[in-house]
Amino acid sequence: MKSKRLLAGPYLFWSVSFVIIPLLVIVYYAFTSDGGTFTLANLSQITTPENLKALGISLLLSFISTLVCLILAYPLAMILSQKQVNQTSFIVLIFILPMWMNFLLRTMAWQTLLEKNGVINSILGFLHLPALEIINTPYAIILGMVYNFLPFMVLPIYNVLIKIDPNVLNAARDLGANPVQTFLKVTFPLSIPGVISGITMVFVPALTTFVISDLLGGGKILLIGNVIEQSFKQNSNWHVGSGLSLVLMIFIIASMALVAKYDKGEGGTAF
Amino acid sequence: MSNKLIDFQNISKTYGMQTVLDDFNLYIRENEFLTLLGPSGCGKTTTLRILGGFETPDAGRVIFDGKDITDLPPNKRQLNTVFQKYALFTHMTIAENIAFGLKIKNKSKQYIHDKIKYALKLVNLDGYENRMPDSLSGGQQQRIAIARAIVNEPKVLLLDEPLGALDLKLRQDMQYELIRLKNELGITFLYVTHDQEEALTMSDTIVVMNQGYIQQIGTPEMIYNEPENAFVADFIGESNIISATMVEDRLVKILGVNFPCVDEGFGQNKPVDVVIRPEDIDLLKPGEGSIDGVVTHLIFKGVHYEMEVMANNYEWLVHSTDMFPVGTQVSIHVDPFDIQIMKKPESEDEEAVNIEE
Numbered sequence: 001m002k003s004k005r006l007l008a009g010p011y012l013f014w015s016v017s018f019v020i021i022p023l024l025v026i027v028y029y030a031f032t033s034d035g036g037t038f039t040l041a042n043l044s045q046i047t048t049p050e051n052l053k054a055l056g057i058s059l060l061l062s063f064i065s066t067l068v069c070l071i072l073a074y075p076l077a078m079i080l081s082q083k084q085v086n087q088t089s090f091i092v093l094i095f096i097l098p099m100w101m102n103f104l105l106r107t108m109a110w111q112t113l114l115e116k117n118g119v120i121n122s123i124l125g126f127l128h129l130p131a132l133e134i135i136n137t138p139y140a141i142i143l144g145m146v147y148n149f150l151p152f153m154v155l156p157i158y159n160v161l162i163k164i165d166p167n168v169l170n171a172a173r174d175l176g177a178n179p180v181q182t183f184l185k186v187t188f189p190l191s192i193p194g195v196i197s198g199i200t201m202v203f204v205p206a207l208t209t210f211v212i213s214d215l216l217g218g219g220k221i222l223l224i225g226n227v228i229e230q231s232f233k234q235n236s237n238w239h240v241g242s243g244l245s246l247v248l249m250i251f252i253i254a255s256m257a258l259v260a261k262y263d264k265g266e267g268g269t270a271f
Numbered sequence: 272m273s274n275k276l277i278d279f280q281n282i283s284k285t286y287g288m289q290t291v292l293d294d295f296n297l298y299i300r301e302n303e304f305l306t307l308l309g310p311s312g313c314g315k316t317t318t319l320r321i322l323g324g325f326e327t328p329d330a331g332r333v334i335f336d337g338k339d340i341t342d343l344p345p346n347k348r349q350l351n352t353v354f355q356k357y358a359l360f361t362h363m364t365i366a367e368n369i370a371f372g373l374k375i376k377n378k379s380k381q382y383i384h385d386k387i388k389y390a391l392k393l394v395n396l397d398g399y400e401n402r403m404p405d406s407l408s409g410g411q412q413q414r415i416a417i418a419r420a421i422v423n424e425p426k427v428l429l430l431d432e433p434l435g436a437l438d439l440k441l442r443q444d445m446q447y448e449l450i451r452l453k454n455e456l457g458i459t460f461l462y463v464t465h466d467q468e469e470a471l472t473m474s475d476t477i478v479v480m481n482q483g484y485i486q487q488i489g490t491p492e493m494i495y496n497e498p499e500n501a502f503v504a505d506f507i508g509e510s511n512i513i514s515a516t517m518v519e520d521r522l523v524k525i526l527g528v529n530f531p532c533v534d535e536g537f538g539q540n541k542p543v544d545v546v547i548r549p550e551d552i553d554l555l556k557p558g559e560g561s562i563d564g565v566v567t568h569l570i571f572k573g574v575h576y577e578m579e580v581m582a583n584n585y586e587w588l589v590h591s592t593d594m595f596p597v598g599t600q601v602s603i604h605v606d607p608f609d610i611q612i613m614k615k616p617e618s619e620d621e622e623a624v625n626i627e628e
């Protein structure tokens with residue numbers, strides 16, 4: 001028993017030094033002023049009009065991105081789950097391959113593609129079609145988020161779908177349900193745990209990203225992630241940055257708790 | 272039990288290179304309890320899935336109640352299936368599981384409520400309405416699967432090894448339950464199993480299958496007492512299967528000794544297989560029976576003793592309530608009507624060939 005506990009040592013060391021301590025540091029900075037005295041001013045920074053706007057846009061864009069991911073990922077996961085195993089692994093590979101490329105590179109590639117005189121517009125111009133002007137707009141940011149986070153939606157849904165016993169679906173058909181009814185009453189409810197994991201895994205990084213908005217929003221659209229990044233790097237104000245981070249963290253925890261509660265009500269087991 | 276309710280006509284089914292069913296023909300009468308019996312992989316489930324609509328035959332037609340249903344989707348067929356591993360909807364309560372088919376058919380709330388009550392009573396699980404499937408034992412889940420099927424009042428209930436996952440005691444109880452259900456509901460049962468005892472206990476008709484081919488169709492008594500070939504004899508219960516020669520009508524030479532029997536029409540001096548059930552062998556004092564031998568093994572089996580008797584170079588399997596210790600000199604006697612003569616297959620391949628109906 002004791003030796004087994006020792007095996008957890010490396011992980012404990014890791015999480016104490018790189019998760020718990022930094023977290024405590026953030027909490028410390030969030031609640032103190034430059035002089036080191038206790039203050040709530042950093043937290044209330046979130047209520048300035050610019051920051052509220054950034055938070056609002058962040059919530060809106062990540063909500064839309066999550067929704068788009070879900071709409072794209074669900075049918076894809078269904079198709080994948082119905083294929084034979086060896087076929088699937090090849091398709092999954094093709095699908096996962098981009099994930100092996102650096103996130104930054106992929107996003108910069110989109111920047112090049114979408115630019116005013118970028119690849120896409122050159123082709124469109126060549127075909128005498130109107131140019132696409134979405135770079136530096138919220139649309140480009142949504143595109144970047146969906147592109148980068150889609151696999152995180154597909155995989156958990158795919159994982160729950162392949163675990164559904166085909167005879168459970170056959171049973172639904174057997175009892176008179178047509179394919180649409182079978183999906184609505186059996187397949188989808190049984191896949192909810194995967195959907196919730198997917199939503200979590202897309203929504204959280206989308207809400208906190210600053211790289212995508214930097215590269216594809218051209219610095220014109222500030223997300224809450226950008227605001228936090230700027231307080232740390234440009235303004236060198238760790239206190240405000242930590243305060244905003246803490247508020248964002250509370251937002252995420254609250255929304256996850258909400259999702260988890262809904263999930264429990266459905267009898268699923270995402271967490 | 273007269274008209275054909277279900278008729279498989281010349282069904283063939285191939286997976287890749289493997290032919291599972293080849294020109295398969297079988298009909299099932301109304302109110303019949305028909306069992307497909309055969310070793311694992313012989314095509315029982317495939318046959319059931321073709322009838323359920325989950326598999327399309329490569330050739331042949333499935334006729335149900337006079338109509339060709341070969342191309343009908345499962346939800347349009349008036350039959351219900353109880354799947355091998357229950358296949359309950361784990362996200363629904365027991366009541367919701369049972370109500371599933373009725374809700375799809377837009378039955379009234381009152382009707383559904385009454386049906387749930389009735390079905391739970393029928394499978395001896397009253398009061399389980401609000402439980403989740405995962406909180407039930409295997410036997411209980413199986414009974415819910417049956418309840419979920421029968422509330423739809425199907426003309427035929429298909430059951431694919433429904434008792435396979437249960438332990439012995441529960442399996443025997445469920446066998447009686449199923450017979451009771453069949454009598455109470457008056458619907459046709461198509462039952463699939465690889466367990467010969469289960470088949471003998473419950474069926475009106477047994478269809479013995481091997482490698483996709485029907486070996487014999489008959490009542491349990493016929494299948495047990497008069498197996499038509501060595502495969503059936505071997506598969507149904509323990510038996511002594513011995514190569515022999517049919518000397519003439521009503522006389523067969525087994526291991527060099529002439530035995531009177533009751534079969535006729537095999538010709539003269541024709542090679543045959545004989546089947547002698549272990550419980551049909553009487554052990555007498557040396558010299559009093561047909562072949563003398565010595566007891567080589569003895570095991571107590573509860574109801575009877577199981578013995579092996581070495582006689583004329585053959586180990587005879589004998590079941591008897593009398594005990595003969597190892598080493599006892601005995602003589603083997605078999606009554607003429609206990610000797611079952613079977614045509615010998617001409618080649619190995621023929622062992623799995625479709626018999627004439």
Ligand SMILES: Nc1ncnc2c1ncn2[C@@H]1O[C@H](COP(=O)(O)OP(=O)(O)O)[C@@H](O)[C@H]1O
Nearest residue numbers: 286289291309310311312313314315316317318
């Ligand atoms: N979907 C399938 N794909 C390929 N082979 C299959 C499939 N279903 C069944 N088989 C094969 O067909 C044969 C008969 O299977 P099955 O009908 O399930 O037998 P049983 O129910 O009698 O055990 C088996 O050898 C099995 O491997």
Ligand SMILES: [Mg+2]
Nearest residue numbers: 312315316317
């Ligand atoms: Mg089977």
